Amino acid sequence: MASNPAGRPTLAVVGATGSVGAVLLQILSQHADIWGEIRLVASARSAGRKLTLRGAEVEVVALEESVFDGVDVAMFDVPDEVAAEWAPVAASKGVVVVDNSAAFRMDPDVPLVVPEVNPHAARVRPRGIISSANCTTLSMIVAVGALHAEFGLSELVVSSYQAVSGAGRAGVETLRAQLSLVAGTELGTSPGDVRRAVGEQTGPFPEPVALNVVPWAGSLREDGWSSEEMKVRDETRKILGLPDLKVAVTCVRVPVVTTHSATVHARFQSEVTVDKAREILATAPGVVLFDNPAAGEFPTPADAVGTDPTWVGRLRRSLDDPAGLELFVCGDNLRKGAALNTAQIAELVAAEFIGA
Amino acid sequence: MASNPAGRPTLAVVGATGSVGAVLLQILSQHADIWGEIRLVASARSAGRKLTLRGAEVEVVALEESVFDGVDVAMFDVPDEVAAEWAPVAASKGVVVVDNSAAFRMDPDVPLVVPEVNPHAARVRPRGIISSANCTTLSMIVAVGALHAEFGLSELVVSSYQAVSGAGRAGVETLRAQLSLVAGTELGTSPGDVRRAVGEQTGPFPEPVALNVVPWAGSLREDGWSSEEMKVRDETRKILGLPDLKVAVTCVRVPVVTTHSATVHARFQSEVTVDKAREILATAPGVVLFDNPAAGEFPTPADAVGTDPTWVGRLRRSLDDPAGLELFVCGDNLRKGAALNTAQIAELVAAEFIGA
Ligand SMILES: NC(=O)c1ccc[n+]([C@@H]2O[C@H](COP(=O)([O-])OP(=O)(O)OC[C@H]3O[C@@H](n4cnc5c(N)ncnc54)[C@H](OP(=O)(O)O)[C@@H]3O)[C@@H](O)[C@H]2O)c1
Ligand SMILES: NC(=O)c1ccc[n+]([C@@H]2O[C@H](COP(=O)([O-])OP(=O)(O)OC[C@H]3O[C@@H](n4cnc5c(N)ncnc54)[C@H](OP(=O)(O)O)[C@@H]3O)[C@@H](O)[C@H]2O)c1
Secondary structure (H helix, E strand, O other): OOOOOOOOOOEEEEOOOOHHHHHHHHHHHHOOOOOOOEEEEEOHHHOOOEEEEOOEEEEOEEOOHHHHOOOOEEEEOOOHHHHHHHHHHHHHOOOEEEEOOOOOOOOOOOOEOOOOOOHHHHHOOOOOEEEOOOHHHHHHHHHHHHHHHHHOEEEEEEEEEEOHHHHHHHHHHHHHHHHHHHOOOOOOOOOOHHHHHHOOOOOOOOOOOOOOOEOOOOOEOHHHOEHHHHHHHHHHHHHHOOOOOEEEEEOOEOOOOOOEEEEEEEEEOOOOOHHHHHHHHHHOOOEEEOOEHHHOEOOOHHHHOOOOOEEEEEEEEOOOOOOEEEEEEEEOOOHHHHHHHHHHHHHHHHHHHHHO | OOOOOOOOOOEEEEOOOOHHHHHHHHHHHHOOOOOOOEEEEEOHHHOOOEEEEOOEEEEEEEOOHHHHOOOOEEEEOOOHHHHHHHHHHHHHOOOEEEEOOOOOOOOOOOOEOOOOOOHHHHHOOOOOEEEOOOHHHHHHHHHHHHHHHHHOEEEEEEEEEEOHHHHHHHHHHHHHHHHHHHOOOOOOOOOOHHHHHHOOOOOOOOOOOOOOOEOOOOOEOHHHOEHHHHHHHHHHHHHHOOOOOEEEEEOOEOOOOOOEEEEEEEEEOOOOOHHHHHHHHHHOOOEEEOOEHHHOEOOOHHHHOOOOOEEEEEEEEOOOOOOEEEEEEEEOOOHHHHHHHHHHHHHHHHHHHHHO
């Protein structure tokens, strides 16, 4: 172990200048400070930039092999192809890599970890790499995992309401630009008028997203499925350790800046009660149960944005299935959906160093 | 039969000044002109107003019993309580009432009709009243009904993406006002900022709908269900003649002006193929299959608004269930979701008069 003088582990943040990186620096500044040195790494383009971390200015260094010298844990928040190339480089130097990209999530030798659900998995990492899940999976998996632990899950049907920041800074800028074009107009009542107003300004989305919803996220996979939908299914199965779980998913982009929502229809191995489900969700770590429609209480992205937990509401027993539950969940896609989960995994690993 | 000189049936439009009424007048002006006299009726507040119909000005008359003298068919597009009081009055005078409200939909002596799905049901109307379905049910029932006719439906899981005009003119005005407050701002990235900006201007919605999604529509029913969700379940069962169909629904409002969308997970009695489903949907009346993600083709509200059919895309066979299909549907809630379906039912009835 290459710890710094204070005996605390050394951390590298690779992708510190990105949109997930920015939230990560906030989180690292707010959480209990368990790290010794923290190195901020990005591309050569950003070398020399100064970022604020734990109340001080830290200079960004360019990604090269030597940045991992003496590092214990590295968080990667970079594009898939950069992670695919550089995570093994870091791991070969003995660094434990926590990767937020899709590059290794389905690798059987890489655990896919959500600390509230399968923290034990982080200890078995043959390649020295641990993956963090996709933001849409993370918007619901903490709540679903808690229910699974009690009732045993047999089937999931998930429909997402995904925020534009899931497509990075470009997604947010695109929605803002489109909203300025449509605000205060009569647009949205006759065919094609939103499309005409927005023109080619669709940014990372295939269709206008202001005054619209777009049933597509990611790239085209087999048989008409989107990559985002396949991630939700495959990652859910891996995290829950249920390789044969029935999962149906449709991913839809909505004009929300940050916080993914989803409806979840969950079937369990035997009869469930709402009272028991409520008790589980009210005490599950990382979950806020906000569910009293009589008092106007149910989660929306406007409530959940900027917060850590998964918000759960609209909890109902399926009317026609005593083993089914319906829920509506919201989770900040930049916090639990990305930076927070990565930080939590890194903290699990750091505890090993500190405990050692 | 009280036909006019030309031998064509006489129609009354009750609620001609409302938002559904306005679309109905357009439709009546565009469809093949099968009607003789058309009387426009609203509250006493609107008596004397002139509206354009079939290229001419027609004066609105106040609702009273005598407006039904000599009328063959009356379409009601008024609030539930007005329909509950006045539809029986019209029916008692021999008028066939086609009602767009929720007042009679679940009455066992009132058929609930979607002409593409169960046109025969319109002929059996013990009370002289025929109901038209709720807009959310209508956003998906034509496509689902066509698949049911071929494969035999056993279960539905529906999540809606409902437009604000489903809450009438007030819904549209509320979204416009909120959009003006949030357009071009940094709102939507920290907790409560959208709520603070919008303040009390939430109109008919319980929460801000701009830069947000709201998992609530209608009033509170038992066990945490919303009235809108119960309507989708109960009306789907009645229209399809499947009183025991398993239906799970979550209704969510989104910042779209007009056109409801929904994800549908449908299970059938036996194995299905996408090729066969595609063939059915491509030829089903009232359906447009717009489904080629490789070419960027899938429906969005911006495509479907102002058009008559149900748009269907994202058709996939469920990955883990050979008897399941996933789809995404869009339908204009003011056209097929309200005025168009009412007009189609009235035209079915008119054909009886003309055929007689
Ligand atoms: N946005 C989300 O909701 C979300 C959720 C879950 C997971 N993720 C995943 O998290 C990762 C980062 O996403 P993001 O939204 O933060 O992206 P982003 O805003 O585009 O940031 C990308 C980061 O990667 C760095 N980078 C790019 N190319 C590099 C290279 N060749 N060498 C070294 N650094 C390089 C960039 O540094 P420069 O500034 O120097 O270019 C920047 O720090 C992606 O894998 C993404 O899929 C995102
Ligand atoms: N909006 C939708 O997407 C939608 C979809 C499906 C079904 N529906 C149903 O369709 C019906 C009409 O909805 P809407 O959105 O068109 O409502 P709206 O815009 O509020 O219009 C209401 C209409 O009812 C008339 N009316 C109200 N009180 C009356 C009274 N006491 N006597 C006679 N007429 C009266 C109004 O006439 P004045 O102008 O004189 O007040 C107006 O023509 C409702 O039952 C609604 O639930 C609506």
